[in-house]
Amino acid sequence: MSMEKVKDFVASNSNQLAFLDQLYSLLRQKSISAQNDGVEECAKLVMEMMNEIGITTKLIDTDGHPVVYGELINPENTFTLLIYGHYDVQPPEPLEKWVSNPFEPEIRDGRIYARGAGDNKGQLLAQLLGVKTYLETIGELPINLKFVFEGEEEIGSIHLASFVEKHKELLKADLVYTSDGSLHESGSPIVLLGVRGMLAIELEAKGADRDNHSGNKGNIVPNPVWKLIDLLQTMRDKEGNVLIEGFYDNILPLSDYETELLKKIPFDAKSVGEKIGYPQLHMNGETYYQKLIMEPTFNICGIESGYTGEGVKTIIPSTARVKLDIRLVVDQDPMDIFNKIKSHVSEHAPDVKVTYLGSMQPSRTNAELKVVQTVVHAVQQAYETEPLIQPGMGGSLPNYVWTKLLELPSVIVPYANFDQGNHSPNENIKIKNFLNGVICTAHVIDALGKSANRNS
Numbered sequence: 071m072s073m074e075k076v077k078d079f080v081a082s083n084s085n086q087l088a089f090l091d092q093l094y095s096l097l098r099q100k101s102i103s104a105q106n107d108g109v110e111e112c113a114k115l116v117m118e119m120m121n122e123i124g125i126t127t128k129l130i131d132t133d134g135h136p137v138v139y140g141e142l143i144n145p146e147n148t149f150t151l152l153i154y155g156h157y158d159v160q161p162p163e164p165l166e167k168w169v170s171n172p173f174e175p176e177i178r179d180g181r182i183y184a185r186g187a188g189d190n191k192g193q194l195l196a197q198l199l200g201v202k203t204y205l206e207t208i209g210e211l212p213i214n215l216k217f218v219f220e221g222e223e224e225i226g227s228i229h230l231a232s233f234v235e236k237h238k239e240l241l242k243a244d245l246v247y248t249s250d251g252s253l254h255e256s257g258s259p260i261v262l263l264g265v266r267g268m269l270a271i272e273l274e275a276k277g278a279d280r281d282n283h284s285g286n287k288g289n290i291v292p293n294p295v296w297k298l299i300d301l302l303q304t305m306r307d308k309e310g311n312v313l314i315e316g317f318y319d320n321i322l323p324l325s326d327y328e329t330e331l332l333k334k335i336p337f338d339a340k341s342v343g344e345k346i347g348y349p350q351l352h353m354n355g356e357t358y359y360q361k362l363i364m365e366p367t368f369n370i371c372g373i374e375s376g377y378t379g380e381g382v383k384t385i386i387p388s389t390a391r392v393k394l395d396i397r398l399v400v401d402q403d404p405m406d407i408f409n410k411i412k413s414h415v416s417e418h419a420p421d422v423k424v425t426y427l428g429s430m431q432p433s434r435t436n437a438e439l440k441v442v443q444t445v446v447h448a449v450q451q452a453y454e455t456e457p458l459i460q461p462g463m464g465g466s467l468p469n470y471v472w473t474k475l476l477e478l479p480s481v482i483v484p485y486a487n488f489d490q491g492n493h494s495p496n497e498n499i500k501i502k503n504f505l506n507g508v509i510c511t512a513h514v515i516d517a518l519g520k521s522a523n524r525n526s
């Protein structure tokens with residue numbers, strides 16, 4: 071079997087040493103986007119590493135940190151895979167919590183400790199080394215590759231959408247492939263197919279022009295807190311259903327297959343309950359994942375008014391503010407939901423001010439697509455175990471730039487261990503996970519090539 075060659079190559083001691091050596095130089099190069107420390111230098115280092123493999127690269131400016139773009143194209147190939155990752159890292163603080171220097175990698179118990187080890191340099195390099203391994207063991211690539219490595223993921227990918235919008239032609243592809251995040255808690259490999267979107271808003275109610283004495287003016291001036299509470303109760307019922315007209319209109323139902331996938335994801339209510347500080351958690355896995363991944367939320371994330379200090383201050387507050395972050399699922403559109411909320415408010419409490427604070431579109435790739443199944447099969451071959459397939463995740467990432475702006479399917483196949491400590495002190499990646507990532511990338515390339523050639 072030709073793919074055995076890949077595993078043998080990665081198993082070789084001298085190759086492993088060379089791989090680790092390269093990872094070390096990448097980890098030593100700071101690239102803290104939030105502090106603009108070393109970012110450009112790191113971009114250049116990534117380019118050098120790509121050039122060595124034979125990838126044609128260029129640095130593309132954005133209004134922030136640059137994107138490292140690369141490609142490896144053979145006009146005879148019919149399929150193009152766009153690989154996405156990020157070379158920037160989170161700030162390392164608090165430094166005193168690190169056992170070793172965050173920018174001087176150290177191996178302890180089979181793990182490489184350094185800022186960026188898991189998020190995302192270890193995974194990004196595993197992708198590149200997967201390409202190198204393929205070229206050195208099997209030979210020419212059966213598909214075209216394009217690479218987008220951005221330098222602003224850790225500050226919210228603020229220029230990614232405009233970058234993608236501006237370079238649609240350059241980024242033409244058939245599938246987008248991301249390796250970021252962690253394997254499932256159980257250690258099982260996982261293929262993620264979507265994210266929830268988000269809309270953040272603020273509602274502000276006004277009463278009198280100033281705070282008033284609650285006795286001397288009680289029942290005379292309106293209380294804006296009650297105004298907000300009354301309004302909020304017209305927006306959501308006691309069971310949690312959102313009452314804003316049309317809120318649920320565009321939600322795409324789950325297919326039977328996706329429902330089956332949810333049932334297969336391991337879930338331990340007790341362990342999850344303990345981890346989130348809510349031991350009362352009682353639900354089965356299917357409900358848990360259904361609610362977490364496939365349903366929107368209507369969350370109050372902050373509320374403020376009046377006096378909440380020590381003792382009592384008997385006032386009628388003049389203003390009340392509430393902030394909501396509303397997670398959205400495919401195909402709810404943040405601006406459409408915002409407009410629906412605005413008309414709801416203008417009907418029920420016309421003098422309450424609605425302010426838009428930010429949003430991100432939801433995104434989901436159909437699990438039944440052939441190309442998704444090809445990737446799932448490749449991951450299975452690489453790890454020699456069946457991966458979990460999760461049709462979405464609770465959080466929000468700018469995955470829509472691929473699925474909505476480029477209209478491409480997008481799969482996320484994380485390589486890092488669950489306890490990678492990303493964003494925390496003592497971030498790490500297990501050497502085994504790093505090497506498995508190399509193997510996995512080569513398998514994905516091979517499987518997509520075989521599938522494309524069968525079709526043509």
Ligand SMILES: [Zn+2]
Pocket residue numbers: 160189224492493
């Ligand atoms: Zn991160």
